[in-house]
Amino acid sequence: MEYKNYELDSRKLDTINGSSKNKIRNPKQIRNPKNKTYDLEDRTLKFTLDIRRYIKQIPRTMVVKDACEQLIRSSGSIGANYIEANENLGKKDFRMRIKISRKEAKESAYWLTVILDNCASNRKEGERLFMESKELVLIFGAILRNSQ
Numbered sequence: 001m002e003y004k005n006y007e008l009d010s011r012k013l014d015t016i017n018g019s020s021k022n023k024i025r026n027p028k029q030i031r032n033p034k035n036k037t038y039d040l041e042d043r044t045l046k047f048t049l050d051i052r053r054y055i056k057q058i059p060r061t062m063v064v065k066d067a068c069e070q071l072i073r074s075s076g077s078i079g080a081n082y083i084e085a086n087e088n089l090g091k092k093d094f095r096m097r098i099k100i101s102r103k104e105a106k107e108s109a110y111w112l113t114v115i116l117d118n119c120a121s122n123r124k125e126g127e128r129l130f131m132e133s134k135e136l137v138l139i140f141g142a143i144l145r146n147s148q
Contacts, residue, residue, distance in 0.1 A: 040139065041086070044079030044101075047132055051075040051108070054125050063118045071111035077104040078136060095147055102140035109133040 052075075055068045078101050085097030112130045116123060 041079065041083060044082055044136065047129070047136065048075045048079055050125075050129060050132075054122065054129055057122050057125075058115065058119055059121060061118070064115055067111050067114040067118070071108060071115065074104045074107040074111060075133075077101075078108065082140075091147070095144065098140050098143050098147070102137055102144065105133050105136040105140060109137065 051071060055072060058064060058068060060068070081097045081101040081104065085094050085101065109130055112126060112133060116126045116130065119126075
C-alpha cells in the first residue's frame with residue numbers, strides 16, 4: 001500500500017501498512033480478534049485513504065456522483081473528529097466529538113450502500129469498506145459507553 005501524496009511520519013505508515021511489530025505505542029490503541037494492534041487514528045486515516053482510492057475506480061454517473069462526494073466528506077470527517085476528541089477540552093467535548101465520529105461512520109455506511117446499489121464495479125472492495133464503516137460505528141459506540 002503506497003501513500004505517495006501524503007506526508008506522514010514513517011512510523012505511522014509502518015503501522016498503517018501493518019509492518020510495525022505489535023507494540024502498543026499509546027493507550028488509544030485497540031486489538032482486533034486476530035491479535036493485531038491498531039491505533040484508531042491510523043485506522044480512521046487508512047479508511048479515509050481507502051475510500052478515496054475506491055472512489056477513483058468508480059465510473060461517474062449522475063446517480064453515483066453525489067454519493068461519492070458525500071462519501072468523501074463523511075469518511076474524512078470520522079478521523080478528523082476523532083483527532084479533535086483526543087485534543088479535548090473536557091469530557092463533554094470529548095463525548096460530542098466521538099458522537100460526531102460515530103454519526104459520520106454511519107453516514108459513510110449509508111453512502112457506500114447507495115454506491116453499491118447503483119454501481120457494479122469493484123463490489124468486493126465496496127463491501128469491505130462498508131464492513132469497516134460498521135466496525136467503526138461499533139468502536140465509537142463502545143467508546144461512548146465507556147466514557148460515561
